[in-house]
Amino acid sequence: MRFQLRRIVNRVMNGLAAASAFLVVLPLLLILAFLVYQGASSVNLDFFTHLPKPVGEPGGGMANAIVGTLTLIGLAALVGLPLGILGGVYLVESRDPRLPWAVRFLADVLNGVPSIVVGIFAYTLVVLPMRRFSAVAGGVALACIMLPIVLRTTEEMVRLVPNSLREAALALGIPEWKVVLRVVLPTARAGILTGVMVSIARIAGETAPLLFTAFGNRFWHQRLDQPIAALPLQIFAYAIAPYDDWHRQAWAGAVVLIALIFLTSLAARLATRGRVRGAR
Amino acid sequence: MSTAIMPNHGEEAGQAATGISATRPGRPAHWGDQLFRLLLRAAGLSLVVLVIAICAVLVWKALPAMRTFGWRFLVTSVWDPVAEHYGALPLIYGTLLSSLLALCLAVPLGIGAAIYLAELAPMWIRSPIAFLVELLAAVPSVIYGLWGVFVLAPILRMYVQPALSRTFGFLPLFQGPPYGVGMLAAGIILAIMIVPFIIAVSREVLLAVPNTQREAALALGATRWETTRIAVLRYGRSGLVGAILLGLGRALGETMAVTMVIGNRPEISASLFAPGYTMASMLANEFTEATSNLYLSALIEVGLLLFAVTVCVNALARLLVWSVGGAVAGGRE
Amino acid sequence: MADGMFVRRLRAWFGSMEVLHGIDLAIAAQQVTAIIGPSGCGKSTFIRCLNRMHEVVAGARTEGQVLLNGADLYAGDVDPVDVRRRVGMVFQRPNPFPTMSVFDNVAAGLRMNGISRNGALADKVEASLLQAALWDEVKDQLDKSGASLSGGQQQRLCIARALAVNPEVLLMDEPCSALDPIATAKIEELILELKRRLTVVIVTHNMQQAARVSDVTGFFLMGELIECDQTSRLFTNPTDQRTEDYITGRFG
Numbered sequence: 001m002r003f004q005l006r007r008i009v010n011r012v013m014n015g016l017a018a019a020s021a022f023l024v025v026l027p028l029l030l031i032l033a034f035l036v037y038q039g040a041s042s043v044n045l046d047f048f049t050h051l052p053k054p055v056g057e058p059g060g061g062m063a064n065a066i067v068g069t070l071t072l073i074g075l076a077a078l079v080g081l082p083l084g085i086l087g088g089v090y091l092v093e094s095r096d097p098r099l100p101w102a103v104r105f106l107a108d109v110l111n112g113v114p115s116i117v118v119g120i121f122a123y124t125l126v127v128l129p130m131r132r133f134s135a136v137a138g139g140v141a142l143a144c145i146m147l148p149i150v151l152r153t154t155e156e157m158v159r160l161v162p163n164s165l166r167e168a169a170l171a172l173g174i175p176e177w178k179v180v181l182r183v184v185l186p187t188a189r190a191g192i193l194t195g196v197m198v199s200i201a202r203i204a205g206e207t208a209p210l211l212f213t214a215f216g217n218r219f220w221h222q223r224l225d226q227p228i229a230a231l232p233l234q235i236f237a238y239a240i241a242p243y244d245d246w247h248r249q250a251w252a253g254a255v256v257l258i259a260l261i262f263l264t265s266l267a268a269r270l271a272t273r274g275r276v277r278g279a280r
Numbered sequence: 281m282s283t284a285i286m287p288n289h290g291e292e293a294g295q296a297a298t299g300i301s302a303t304r305p306g307r308p309a310h311w312g313d314q315l316f317r318l319l320l321r322a323a324g325l326s327l328v329v330l331v332i333a334i335c336a337v338l339v340w341k342a343l344p345a346m347r348t349f350g351w352r353f354l355v356t357s358v359w360d361p362v363a364e365h366y367g368a369l370p371l372i373y374g375t376l377l378s379s380l381l382a383l384c385l386a387v388p389l390g391i392g393a394a395i396y397l398a399e400l401a402p403m404w405i406r407s408p409i410a411f412l413v414e415l416l417a418a419v420p421s422v423i424y425g426l427w428g429v430f431v432l433a434p435i436l437r438m439y440v441q442p443a444l445s446r447t448f449g450f451l452p453l454f455q456g457p458p459y460g461v462g463m464l465a466a467g468i469i470l471a472i473m474i475v476p477f478i479i480a481v482s483r484e485v486l487l488a489v490p491n492t493q494r495e496a497a498l499a500l501g502a503t504r505w506e507t508t509r510i511a512v513l514r515y516g517r518s519g520l521v522g523a524i525l526l527g528l529g530r531a532l533g534e535t536m537a538v539t540m541v542i543g544n545r546p547e548i549s550a551s552l553f554a555p556g557y558t559m560a561s562m563l564a565n566e567f568t569e570a571t572s573n574l575y576l577s578a579l580i581e582v583g584l585l586l587f588a589v590t591v592c593v594n595a596l597a598r599l600l601v602w603s604v605g606g607a608v609a610g611g612r613e
Numbered sequence: 614m615a616d617g618m619f620v621r622r623l624r625a626w627f628g629s630m631e632v633l634h635g636i637d638l639a640i641a642a643q644q645v646t647a648i649i650g651p652s653g654c655g656k657s658t659f660i661r662c663l664n665r666m667h668e669v670v671a672g673a674r675t676e677g678q679v680l681l682n683g684a685d686l687y688a689g690d691v692d693p694v695d696v697r698r699r700v701g702m703v704f705q706r707p708n709p710f711p712t713m714s715v716f717d718n719v720a721a722g723l724r725m726n727g728i729s730r731n732g733a734l735a736d737k738v739e740a741s742l743l744q745a746a747l748w749d750e751v752k753d754q755l756d757k758s759g760a761s762l763s764g765g766q767q768q769r770l771c772i773a774r775a776l777a778v779n780p781e782v783l784l785m786d787e788p789c790s791a792l793d794p795i796a797t798a799k800i801e802e803l804i805l806e807l808k809r810r811l812t813v814v815i816v817t818h819n820m821q822q823a824a825r826v827s828d829v830t831g832f833f834l835m836g837e838l839i840e841c842d843q844t845s846r847l848f849t850n851p852t853d854q855r856t857e858d859y860i861t862g863r864f865g
């Protein structure tokens with residue numbers, strides 16, 4: 001009798017667990033389906049090539065926002081990638097007693113800081129002294145978000161390089177710095193690339209830190225010390241506005257943004273296909 | 281995404297078990313090596329400096345507001361930019377309530393899904409679902425917000441909220457006009473957003489439980505669920521709490537999606553239907569409107585508060601998650 | 614009392630690789646049967662087929678019959694969960710539940726089976742710990758974590774935990790390989806005591822241990838049962854040349 005009860009409980013709990021898994025995946029599929037349904041029809045050539053039209057006029061596109069996002073990613077990568085990769089290498093190759101622990105801990109702290117707070121930091125550091133919103137400020141904010149991601153994944157990937165490789169190179173009389181640059185890093189190249197792409201996918205979608213750094217722009221930016229448009233910013237601005245046409249364009253922008261992010265994530269996964277990742 | 285959350289093997293060994301430093305102890309003689317080491321150290325240091333700088337800048341800029349309002353800032357409900365009276369209580373309330381609501385929805389689903397993926401699912405289904413969960417985590421906040429405004433809010437306003445009113449309307453939780461946007465919408469959207477993190481970390485925690493524990497339970501004649509309950513969940517419980525806290529940390533700092541569906545009114549209300557405000561969404565809405573120095577300083581103080589809370593929650597969470605990895609005697613397998 | 618286990622034409626696979634090629638073996642009740650053989654010969658797989666633990670691994674399957682008291686454990690209507698209660702197992706590395714106390718570890722199986730009254734639990738826990746020759750050492754420390762005991766004590770705790778659910782057969786997969794000689798000796802003493810009540814099947818890579826402890830010994834090689842005989846006869850006068858080669862150490 002008791003045994004029957006245990007079997008029933010087993011079935012029920014297993015069922016609940018399976019149900020949770022499917023329930024969790026459902027919103028994603030719903031959202032994606034809705035996104036495509038609403039936005040796909042509006043994604044046309046105009047969207048990619050035209051600037052936003054003045055308020056009230058239908059049509060126009062988000063060309064400047066797309067270019068703006070790419071520009072901001074480029075600016076962020078300029079600072080975030082070298083510091084992140086070198087920092088990750090530092091964590092693996094260094095002999096310092098305490099600093100690596102602090103770096104690792106603070107990188108995780110930085111990872112958890114809300115992106116809007118990072119935006120405040122960039123505002124204070126860049127926007128206030130320059131007295132204007134700018135692409136540079138946006139780039140700084142995004143770099144701060146990108147840095148810990150690149151750093152930790154680089155560390156993981158470099159740590160996976162077997163010591164025997166380093167020893168073989170050292171035994172040939174090659175100085176340590178050459179061993180790292182010419183042997184270790186190339187071996188870990190695919191994994192580091194994955195980390196880079198994951199971080200790009202992440203900052204491409206960030207809106208909050210750009211609200212008061214890059215600020216957004218309805219036109220092309222002329223210089224990097226001016227406000228610049230970005231895809232997520234534009235989506236946000238259009239979504240909360242009262243015009244139907246703008247809503248339609250917001251959906252289109254969302255489709256383009258999510259396509260960009262998913263493709264980058266997919267590429268990141270493919271880069272490490274077949275490689276051993278950490279403990280699993 | 282979350283593999284960076286579990287500790288690296290090198291950390292636990294104290295001294296690095298990999299890297300040049302493991303292969304050749306002693307000081308580098310080559311000048312190229314010394315330069316390189318300096319460069320690496322500078323990169324590592326830059327991160328430390330950055331985090332300290334963020335902290336310092338926040339405190340420095342928030343100081344005027346802190347000096348003016350003191351502790352009352354945390355308990356006053358008035359937020360009046362015109363009269364320059366700033367009290368953050370509605371923001372704190374809104375942040376906590378929306379995050380709590382999100383946890384209530386996301387934790388059972390998330391841990392249930394993690395159990396399914398780690399213990400129960402047939403092999404062929406694990407990868408696709410894990411992949412879909414990762415995709416869920418990659419969707420940007422603003423897109424969730426977009427969906428929330430145009431799909432979720434209308435559904436809540438037209439179907440769900442009236443239904444809740446009819447059946448549970450006697451509870452203060454479900455009273456008031458059905459706007460659609462409001463605390464309930466924010467809680468639901470936050471739940472959808474944090475569930476992938478809870479699943480990912482919980483799954484790693486569960487997979488870290490050594491197989492010998494499962495075998496011990498099975499050999500006693502336990503059913504699959506009993507094995508999960510006795511051997512796996514108990515063993516990994518501190519890690520699971522850590523996963524929940526990580527989800528909380530994310531929910532506290534989430535900005536865009538919440539801003540778009542919470543209604544943006546700094547009021548405290550008992551009803552889930554009412555609009556509210558969170559710390560992050562206030563920053564998003566009002567930062568560019570700040571006209572006076574005190575206004576800006578008050579906003580930055582809110583940012584500092586948010587910073588402090590999320591850092592503490594995340595630090596605690598990581599400690600708990602790491603403890604499952606190897607602290608238990610004889611647990612390593 | 615039970616009339617022992619009979620293994621008939623048992624075959625086992627991991628995926629497409631066959632690791633047991635048709636084993637026929639009679640395991641006498643209330644005796645100790647030892648299974649010896651070199652690494653990779655299939656002895657662990659064999660013992661795991663006796664309590665249907667083998668099929669837990671993804672892609673693993675079995676064919677054949679394992680009869681306990683005349684009934685086939687692999688029959689279609691038999692629940693493996695029930696089999697595992699009746700045929701208990703102790704593993705190579707002691708695996709007490711570290712988040713539970715000594716008491717809770719032993720009680721784990723009992724609680725699952727619905728015994729929850731404190732009085733009844735306490736009695737059974739004490740009885741099992743006595744049977745496992747651990748009671749005197751832990752009777753004042755029942756609240757301590759299961760993982761805080763020494764290696765040998767942990768293994769005896771696992772034995773007590775397995776005994777608590779009243780199995781008819783106890784399977785032991787190299788139970789002493791992770792223990793020091795003194796702890797090993799204690800467990801070997803325990804096995805000789807246990808066989809009065811249960812049937813014991815022990816896998817060991819230590820031939821001297823098999824000679825000390827068992828009544829019957831079976832020699833496995835490459836997934837086949839080469840020879841099975843009274844222990845004394847197998848070690849002094851083996852029938853098969855391969856058995857003799859293994860015993861005399863010509864290969865290992």
